[in-house]
Amino acid sequence: MRDTATMPAPAAAPTPVVFRGGLFTPATSRIAGALALFGLIGLWQGASSLGWISPIFAPSPARVANALIGMAQSGELQDHIMASLARLFGGYALGMTGGVLVGLMIGLFGVFRSAGIAVVSAFFPIPKIALLPLFILWFGIGEGSKVATIAFGTFFPTVVATYGAVDNVDRSLVRMGRAFGLSTLAIITKIILPGSLPGIISGLKIASSIGIVLLIAAEMIGANQGVGALVLSAGNLMQTDQLLAGVVMLSVLGLTIGGFIGAIEKRLLVWR
Amino acid sequence: MRLIADRIHHKYGPLPVLEDISFTVEDGEVVAIVGPSGCGKSTLLRILGGLEKPASGGALCAGEAPAGSLNPFTFVFQDFALLPWRTVAQNVRLPLEGHGLPEAEIAARIADTLARTKLTDFADAYPKQLSGGMKQRVGIARALAVKPAILLMDEPLSALDAQTRELLMDDLVHLHEQGNLSSVYVTHNLDEAVRLADKVIVLRRRPGKINAVVELKVPRTARDGTDAEMARQTKELWHLIRADAEAADREILDA
Numbered sequence: 184m185r186d187t188a189t190m191p192a193p194a195a196a197p198t199p200v201v202f203r204g205g206l207f208t209p210a211t212s213r214i215a216g217a218l219a220l221f222g223l224i225g226l227w228q229g230a231s232s233l234g235w236i237s238p239i240f241a242p243s244p245a246r247v248a249n250a251l252i253g254m255a256q257s258g259e260l261q262d263h264i265m266a267s268l269a270r271l272f273g274g275y276a277l278g279m280t281g282g283v284l285v286g287l288m289i290g291l292f293g294v295f296r297s298a299g300i301a302v303v304s305a306f307f308p309i310p311k312i313a314l315l316p317l318f319i320l321w322f323g324i325g326e327g328s329k330v331a332t333i334a335f336g337t338f339f340p341t342v343v344a345t346y347g348a349v350d351n352v353d354r355s356l357v358r359m360g361r362a363f364g365l366s367t368l369a370i371i372t373k374i375i376l377p378g379s380l381p382g383i384i385s386g387l388k389i390a391s392s393i394g395i396v397l398l399i400a401a402e403m404i405g406a407n408q409g410v411g412a413l414v415l416s417a418g419n420l421m422q423t424d425q426l427l428a429g430v431v432m433l434s435v436l437g438l439t440i441g442g443f444i445g446a447i448e449k450r451l452l453v454w455r
Numbered sequence: 456m457r458l459i460a461d462r463i464h465h466k467y468g469p470l471p472v473l474e475d476i477s478f479t480v481e482d483g484e485v486v487a488i489v490g491p492s493g494c495g496k497s498t499l500l501r502i503l504g505g506l507e508k509p510a511s512g513g514a515l516c517a518g519e520a521p522a523g524s525l526n527p528f529t530f531v532f533q534d535f536a537l538l539p540w541r542t543v544a545q546n547v548r549l550p551l552e553g554h555g556l557p558e559a560e561i562a563a564r565i566a567d568t569l570a571r572t573k574l575t576d577f578a579d580a581y582p583k584q585l586s587g588g589m590k591q592r593v594g595i596a597r598a599l600a601v602k603p604a605i606l607l608m609d610e611p612l613s614a615l616d617a618q619t620r621e622l623l624m625d626d627l628v629h630l631h632e633q634g635n636l637s638s639v640y641v642t643h644n645l646d647e648a649v650r651l652a653d654k655v656i657v658l659r660r661r662p663g664k665i666n667a668v669v670e671l672k673v674p675r676t677a678r679d680g681t682d683a684e685m686a687r688q689t690k691e692l693w694h695l696i697r698a699d700a701e702a703a704d705r706e707i708l709d710a
C-alpha cells in the first residue's frame with residue numbers, strides 16, 4: 184500500500200455483524216386468523232352481492248346463514264345433528280374404549296402381541312366404509328351398521344396409537360420402578376399408563392376425525408336423518424344453501440370435538 | 456449392613472465382562488469403582504443390586520437393614536429416571552407407596568428427605584422445571600426416602616456440568632458424614648472417586664478384573680481439591696487405568 188495519496192484510508196467504522204439467525208418459526212396471531220376468516224367470508228358475500236357468483240352453485244354466506252336459521256327454527260337442524268351425534272358417540276365409545284384396551288394388551292403382554300399386530304396390520308389399511316354393506320347385512324340398515332362402521336374405523340387407529348405409546352414409554356423409568364421394588368401392577372398403573380397417555384390422546388384425536396368421515400359417508404349411503412343425509416338430499420334437490428349449511432355444521436362439529444379432546448389433553452398433561 | 460461381592464463372573468454371550476470380582480462394602484463405607492468405559496462397572500452395579508443375574512458367584516448381604524428400610528439396596532441413576540408427570544414431592548413419594556405406611560409417616564419422610572437435599576422449596580415443581588443438578592437431587596431424595604442400607608450410584612454426576620457436579624459432590628460428602636449410609640459409587644471420574652470414597656476399586660477391562668484396591672486415609676471432610684495427598688492418589692489411580700483408557704478410546708465399535 185504505497186499509493187496512500189490516491190486511496191485515503193477510511194477510518195474503518197465498525198459495522199454490525201449481519202444477523203442470519205432467522206429460523207422458520209412463524210409467529211401466530213389470533214386476530215390475524217380471525218381477520219383472514221372474516222375477510223374471506225366478506226369477499227364471498229361481496230362477490231355474491233355483485234352477482235359475480237351464481238347463487239345456485241355457491242349461495243352467499245347470508246343465504247347459508249338464513250338456511251341455518253330456518254332449519255334451526257323448524258327443528259330440522261337439531262334432529263339431523265342429534266341423529267349424527269348419537270351415531271358418532273356410540274361408535275366412538277365402542278371403538279375407542281375397545282381400541283385402548285386391545286392396544287394396552289398388545290403393548291403390555293407378549294401373548295397378545297404377535298397375534299394382535301398381525302390382525303391389526305391386516306385390517307388397518309381397509310377403508311372401513313367398504314365394510315358398511317357387510318355391516319348392513321349383519322346389523323340391518325338402521326343405526327347398528329352405522330355405529331359399527333364408526334366403531335370399526337376408530338378402533339384400529341386407536342389400537343395402533345396405544346401400543347405405540349406403550350412401546351415408547353422410557354424403559355429406564357420401568358427399570359427404576361423395578362429397582363425400587365414396585366409391583367408389576369404398580370409399574371403398569373404408575374409408570375406405563377401415565378407415560379403412554381400423551382400418545383394415546385394423540386391417537387384419539389386422529390381416530391375422532393376418521394370417525395366423522397365415516398359418519399358422513401355412512402349417512403350418505405343409507406339414512407334419512409343426520410348431517411350426511413341432509414347434505415346429500417339438499418344436493419339432489421339443488422338446495423345448495425341447505426347443503427352448505429350442513430357443511431358448516433360439520434366444520435363446527437369437528438372443531439368442537441377437537442377442542443374437547445384438546446381441553447382434556449391440556450388438563451391431563453400439565454406436566455409436559 | 457455389609458455388602459459382599461463374592462467371586463462374581465459375568466458374560467454377555469461369548470464376551471467375558473466380569474471375572475472373579477470379590478470385595479466387601481463395610482458398614483458405613485463408600486466404595487468407588489473406577490475404570491475406563493466398557494469395563495463392566497454398570498454391569499457390576501446391576502449385579503450388586505439384584506437387577507441382573509451373574510453367570511456365577513453373586514452378591515451377599517450381611518447384617519440388619521436400618522429400621523424402616525423399604526428397599527435396602529437403592530439406586531441413583533445417571534439419567535435421574537424421574538417420572539415427568541409427578542412433582543418433586545410425588546416422585547419422592549413413589550417408592551413409599553404400597554407399603555401400608557401411615558400417611559403421616561409418608562409425609563414426614565418426604566419432608567425430611569426434601570430438606571436434606573435442599574429441595575423443600577421445589578416440592579411442587581415438575582421435573583421439566585428443574586436444572587440437571589436439581590433433578591439429581593430429587594433422585595437422591597427419592598433414594599434416601601426408602602431408608603436404604605446401601606446406595607448404588609451409577610455415574611450420578613456424569614450428566615451434570617462441572618460446577619453443578621462440584622455442588623452435588625459437597626452434598627454427597629455431607630450426606631455420608633451424617634453416617635449410617637454405605638455406598639457403591641461407580642464413576643469414570645477419578646476426582647469424584649478420590650473425593651468421596653474410603654476405598655477405590657480399579658477395574659481393568661476385557662475382562663473386567665480387579666486391578667488394584669486403593670485405600671484413602673484422609674477423612675472425607677478434610678479433603679479438598681488442593682490437598683497434596685489427594686493429588687498424589689489421583690495420579691496413582693490414573694497410572695493404573697491409563698493404558699486401559701487408551702485402549703478403550705482407540706477401540707472400533709462394531710455395534
Ligand SMILES: Nc1ncnc2c1ncn2[C@@H]1O[C@H](COP(=O)(O)OP(=O)(O)O)[C@@H](O)[C@H]1O
Nearest residue numbers: 467468472490491492493494495496497498499
Ligand atoms: N445388555 C448387554 N448385552 C450385551 N453386552 C452388554 C450389555 N450391557 C453391557 N454390555 C457390554 O458389556 C461391557 C461392559 O458394559 P458396562 O457394564 O456398561 O460398562 P461400563 O459401565 O463400565 O461402561 C461393554 O463392553 C458392553 O458393550
Ligand SMILES: [Mg+2]
Nearest residue numbers: 496497498609
Ligand atoms: Mg456405565
